[in-house]
Amino acid sequence: MSKRRKRRSRHRAPFDQIGEVIKQSDAQYTDRADQSVPQPDLAKAKTSRSLFHYTSAEGLVGILQTQSLFATHSAFLNDSTECRIIRDILLPRLESELREATPKLIERRVIDPKILTDFGDELFRQEADNMLHAMSQATNNTTPYFITSFCVHQPNTPAYSDGLLSQWRGYAKGGFAIEFDEIGIDDLNAAERTRYRYQGIITNTVAYNDHESRVSKKDFEGLGTALLKSLIPKIADRLTDILGPKTTNDFAGPFLATSPFLKHPSFEEENEYRIVALCNRPTVYEENDERDAKPIQFRSRATGQLIPYIALYHELKTVLPIKSIIIGPHPNQSERQMSVEILLEKIGVNVPIKISLIPFRD
Numbered sequence: 001m002s003k004r005r006k007r008r009s010r011h012r013a014p015f016d017q018i019g020e021v022i023k024q025s026d027a028q029y030t031d032r033a034d035q036s037v038p039q040p041d042l043a044k045a046k047t048s049r050s051l052f053h054y055t056s057a058e059g060l061v062g063i064l065q066t067q068s069l070f071a072t073h074s075a076f077l078n079d080s081t082e083c084r085i086i087r088d089i090l091l092p093r094l095e096s097e098l099r100e101a102t103p104k105l106i107e108r109r110v111i112d113p114k115i116l117t118d119f120g121d122e123l124f125r126q127e128a129d130n131m132l133h134a135m136s137q138a139t140n141n142t143t144p145y146f147i148t149s150f151c152v153h154q155p156n157t158p159a160y161s162d163g164l165l166s167q168w169r170g171y172a173k174g175g176f177a178i179e180f181d182e183i184g185i186d187d188l189n190a191a192e193r194t195r196y197r198y199q200g201i202i203t204n205t206v207a208y209n210d211h212e213s214r215v216s217k218k219d220f221e222g223l224g225t226a227l228l229k230s231l232i233p234k235i236a237d238r239l240t241d242i243l244g245p246k247t248t249n250d251f252a253g254p255f256l257a258t259s260p261f262l263k264h265p266s267f268e269e270e271n272e273y274r275i276v277a278l279c280n281r282p283t284v285y286e287e288n289d290e291r292d293a294k295p296i297q298f299r300s301r302a303t304g305q306l307i308p309y310i311a312l313y314h315e316l317k318t319v320l321p322i323k324s325i326i327i328g329p330h331p332n333q334s335e336r337q338m339s340v341e342i343l344l345e346k347i348g349v350n351v352p353i354k355i356s357l358i359p360f361r362d
Helices: 002-010 018-024 057-066 087-109 114-119 122-142 157-163 165-170 182-195 222-227 236-243 250-260 266-272 333-345
Strands: 050-055 068-074 147-152 176-181 198-205 271-279 298-302 304-313 322-327 352-356
Touching: 002 157, 050 057, 050 147, 050 165, 050 182, 057 068, 057 176, 057 333, 068 271, 087 114, 087 122, 087 222, 087 250, 114 122, 122 222, 122 250, 147 250, 147 304, 165 266, 176 182, 182 198, 182 271, 182 304, 182 322, 198 304, 222 236, 222 250, 250 271, 271 304, 322 333
Parallel strands: 322 352
Antiparallel strands: 050 176, 068 147, 068 304, 147 271, 176 322, 198 271, 298 304
């Protein structure tokens, strides 16, 4: 073990600088990502689905009074694998590309041949992991994900009319479900994106299984060699026969658009639909970008943890596309219905109020 440490102190791994290189070029990594991240095509005809957002009484009051939806920083959501599943899929692909390219770079005298002796085969997997970590860190340094979640329930099903029991238990104990119109949400996202500094606002359903199909090989082929090129910019053009023509910018869009829509299979019952806002951090902007900085706010947990979030649509001064409100299972549903009626009357919103028939006492 001590011998290995001595070797590492004498010979630095050839790709150790990848994190620092990407950190220094965060702006280039996400440059014009809003043009490459898929956005909803509002002109394309589609059937507008109902999106159900489960919330507490406090959350309902906040949503209705501010006409906004809170989107939470992805690092503070309840799924510990949030936005990390893509790394497990891309890791062996990058490892393979590094393993193939390294002997050729050694032959061209770009990399010291001693590295294979000093570090062995573990080098490729470790450096592939370092590269993926650096990409994730680059995203957090510039345009972290802020996420708002909904459930999609099929019409004419019990969940559509009464809500989903697991959601009442987990997210809205004695609470409410707000039914939103999908196209109406798309319209608000377009207005929000026009006014504020986002790299994009993406909407999609979540994939719980077969994640490989979401992480297209075509979209990510050459990512490992592109990251290698970022380490040797002065001679990269002379190595395209080994490293290919692509740069890290070519992968920003697919990476940002795929990562937040992969979740662990244990959450599958939720049938989740997400708004993912790639919100620029306050000091990140392009010189000619005249949009306003989106205010990032904070709330706290009982543990003292600060949670970054943004209030989508709050400053647009518009009305949320609410179709109905469901009163969740509770012994006093009639009183809750009356309170919601008064609240809606106060803010001037007229939507149906439904009562969940699920016989569950929270």
